Amino acid sequence: MKTIRLTTAQALIKFLNQQYIHVDGEEIPFVEGIFNIFGHGNVLGIGQALESDPGHLKVIQGKNEQGMAHAAIAYSKQLLRKKIYAITTSSGPGSANLVTAAGTALANNIPVLLIPADTYATRQPDPVLQQIEQEHSLAITTNDALKPVSRYWDRVTRPEQLMSSLIRAFEVMTDPARSGPATVCISQDVEGEAFDFDEKFFVKRVHYIDRKPASNRELKGAAELIKASKKPLIVVGGGAKYSEARDILVEFSEKYNVPLVETQAGKSTIEHSFKNNLGGLGITGTLAANKAAQQADLVIGVGTRYTDFATSSKTIFNFDEAKFLNVNVSRMQAYKLDGYQVVADARTTFEALTPMLEGYESQFGNTITELKEEWLAERDRLSKVTFSREGFVPEIKDHFSQEVLNEYADALGTEFAQTTALLTINETIDPDSIIICAAGSLPGDLQRLWHSSVPNTYHLEYGYSCMGYEVSGTLGLKLAEPSKEVYTMVGDGSFLMLHSEFVTAIQYNKKINVLLFDNSGYGCINNLQMDFGGGSYFCEFRTDDNQILNVDYAKVAEGYGAKSYRANTVEELKAALEDAKKQDCSTLIEMKVLPKTMTDGYDGSWWNLGVSEVSDREGIQKAYEFKQEKLKNAKQY
Numbered sequence: 001m002k003t004i005r006l007t008t009a010q011a012l013i014k015f016l017n018q019q020y021i022h023v024d025g026e027e028i029p030f031v032e033g034i035f036n037i038f039g040h041g042n043v044l045g046i047g048q049a050l051e052s053d054p055g056h057l058k059v060i061q062g063k064n065e066q067g068m069a070h071a072a073i074a075y076s077k078q079l080l081r082k083k084i085y086a087i088t089t090s091s092g093p094g095s096a097n098l099v100t101a102a103g104t105a106l107a108n109n110i111p112v113l114l115i116p117a118d119t120y121a122t123r124q125p126d127p128v129l130q131q132i133e134q135e136h137s138l139a140i141t142t143n144d145a146l147k148p149v150s151r152y153w154d155r156v157t158r159p160e161q162l163m164s165s166l167i168r169a170f171e172v173m174t175d176p177a178r179s180g181p182a183t184v185c186i187s188q189d190v191e192g193e194a195f196d197f198d199e200k201f202f203v204k205r206v207h208y209i210d211r212k213p214a215s216n217r218e219l220k221g222a223a224e225l226i227k228a229s230k231k232p233l234i235v236v237g238g239g240a241k242y243s244e245a246r247d248i249l250v251e252f253s254e255k256y257n258v259p260l261v262e263t264q265a266g267k268s269t270i271e272h273s274f275k276n277n278l279g280g281l282g283i284t285g286t287l288a289a290n291k292a293a294q295q296a297d298l299v300i301g302v303g304t305r306y307t308d309f310a311t312s313s314k315t316i317f318n319f320d321e322a323k324f325l326n327v328n329v330s331r332m333q334a335y336k337l338d339g340y341q342v343v344a345d346a347r348t349t350f351e352a353l354t355p356m357l358e359g360y361e362s363q364f365g366n367t368i369t370e371l372k373e374e375w376l377a378e379r380d381r382l383s384k385v386t387f388s389r390e391g392f393v394p395e396i397k398d399h400f401s402q403e404v405l406n407e408y409a410d411a412l413g414t415e416f417a418q419t420t421a422l423l424t425i426n427e428t429i430d431p432d433s434i435i436i437c438a439a440g441s442l443p444g445d446l447q448r449l450w451h452s453s454v455p456n457t458y459h460l461e462y463g464y465s466c467m468g469y470e471v472s473g474t475l476g477l478k479l480a481e482p483s484k485e486v487y488t489m490v491g492d493g494s495f496l497m498l499h500s501e502f503v504t505a506i507q508y509n510k511k512i513n514v515l516l517f518d519n520s521g522y523g524c525i526n527n528l529q530m531d532f533g534g535g536s537y538f539c540e541f542r543t544d545d546n547q548i549l550n551v552d553y554a555k556v557a558e559g560y561g562a563k564s565y566r567a568n569t570v571e572e573l574k575a576a577l578e579d580a581k582k583q584d585c586s587t588l589i590e591m592k593v594l595p596k597t598m599t600d601g602y603d604g605s606w607w608n609l610g611v612s613e614v615s616d617r618e619g620i621q622k623a624y625e626f627k628q629e630k631l632k633n634a635k636q637y
């Protein structure tokens with residue numbers, strides 16, 4: 001056996017350089033680079049290994065472990081899971097900061113390699129700095145907190161364990177059905193320990209992503225279901241996007257007059273202008289998509305997890321009548337809603353299925369076009385909402401009095417409505433630029449209103465809806481699509497929670513554009529508490545003496561070295577967006593927007609939430625009764 005003597009960390013970096021992915025005849029390196037924040041746990045091991053020979057890996061210094069992991073997740077998601085960044089952190093708090101990001105990757109099925117340092121394998125110096133001491137077990141470290149949020153988790157306490165551990169990690173990350181975060185914790189002393197590694201461990205490894213075809217039985221059953229249906233409807237989920245199924249879904253939909261509706265992850269698989277694309281489905285769905293969903297007698301879920309947002313907590317479909325046909329690479333997902341299961345790649349399945357239905361036509365007739373037209377008129381109305389100091393009726397009605405809305409207008413110095421601002425952006429930025437969002441009221445507005453003219457230009461993290469993904473993720477987008485303009489849509493709450501990687505973007509001259517919607521509060525949660533009969537309680541940003549907080553975010557961005565703008569009217573916003581396009585540096589456009597001017601729900605937008613069964617407030621009692629009513633028609637599981 002030929003061996004090579006390396007430290008564990010050196011072997012890790014050498015191995016990462018040799019991983020390739022093969023999809024549709026194309027072979028590319030799988031690991032693009034590695035984000036790092038060095039601490040005592042990794043600087044002398046992995047730090048030394050990278051300094052001596054990083055190979056092709058791009059090495060990027062992050063500013064917050066969660067933030068840099070979010071950037072890595074967005075990178076992989078944008079590249080349809082074909083490439084990843086790895087993350088190296090120190091032990092203790094450095095690794096604890098990864099937990100939120102690992103959850104984000106897991107909920108969204110996105111591969112990312114997390115390499116947190118661990119406590120000493122020898123235990124000689126214990127307790128080391130940042131080591132928690134669990135009285136009942138010395139074997140538990142902070143890194144155990146990553147177990148429930150990792151698709152694969154391992155701890156390397158001897159150098160030779162690295163070999164089997166990494167092979168498993170890459171097998172998991174490159175499997176479309178189980179893709180997610182792989183966490184390989186390495187004891188900090190072991191990072192620097194040497195071993196005579198078998199040279200074969202370092203040969204080039206190619207991970208093949210073959211498109212799993214549907215079986216004849218699955219195809220026959222699917223075709224029979226469709227032929228027997230009058231009003232089939234396709235739910236385009238994230239799996240359709242990862243499978244790059246756009247062309248065949250368009251062909252299928254056109255040929256058989258089948259409407260398409262989108263989940264957050266599926267949106268922009270197919271451009272909005274396609275005549276049968278009715279847009280977002282469910283709680284944050286469009287009027288058109290939700291109406292079509294209610295009529296459907298066969299729901300064809302393509303790569304969807306059927307989350308509560310997509311199904312309006314299992315109330316959007318006619319569950320008594322409708323059947324489900326689920327095409328998914330994951331068997332677990334395909335089993336949902338008692339659907340007929342086709343456990344296969346979406347594109348391959350529809351390529352085989354389309355010719356099997358010759359002569360079929362749905363009974364939707366002109367309804368698809370009519371629904372779309374009705375919705376476009378509503379969208380047009382929302383693009384022109386203007387505030388007035390008297391008699392203004394915002395989209396979110398009956399929460400704030402005119403007096404309170406005027407108070408906001410005065411305190412923030414604005415009369416800008418959120419929907420007007422958002423649609424101005426949609427009109428002004430280049431169609432091939434990419435937008436990203438994750439939490440707050442903006443995901444709902446975007447799923448309803450945003451028109452993506454170019455496929456894969458809408459990037460929503462709505463599996464975890466993790467505040468803080470927005471700005472961090474934009475850095476990942478830029479790394480993935482360096483020639484395109486990238487824009488984050490972020491609320492003030494999310495911006496405040498985490499935007500450390502804004503500085504990383506500026507530091508490495510990766511131009512990102514931050515579009516900050518400041519309504520001085522956790523607006524969507526304020527809507528929820530008031531919709532469900534409560535008061536406005538700790539969701540507005542107010543001082544102890546009840547003044548509305550007004551933060552100068554433009555100045556904050558300027559302090560970091562970004563070019564910043566203040567835009568509180570359509571004209572100011574258009575000018576700022578045009579100017580921002582001309583900049584080479586990162587930009588931030590601060591928009592002060594009025595609360596309650598985001599979109600509201602449409603027909604079928606109900607959300608099952610934990611409303612109090614006991615309360616002396618009449619509104620809460622009514623909300624509880626309404627929930628009980630809704631549940632009567634909801635599917636139970």
Ligand SMILES: Cc1ncc(C[n+]2csc(CCOP(=O)(O)OP(=O)(O)O)c2C)c(N)n1
Nearest residue numbers: 440441465467491492493494521522523524
């Ligand atoms: C990490 C994290 N913590 C808490 C939440 C719950 N949450 C969802 S939206 C939201 C408020 C968002 O406020 P902001 O970003 O200002 O958006 P707005 O709703 O005002 O548009 C909160 C607290 C979350 N999604 N993620």
Ligand SMILES: O=C1C[C@@H](O)[C@H](O)[C@@H](O)C1=O
Nearest residue numbers: 438439440441443465524
């Ligand atoms: O609780 C939440 C409410 C949603 O409206 C929001 O988009 C999401 O971020 C969330 O966590």
Ligand SMILES: [Mg+2]
Nearest residue numbers: 491492521523
């Ligand atoms: Mg806000």
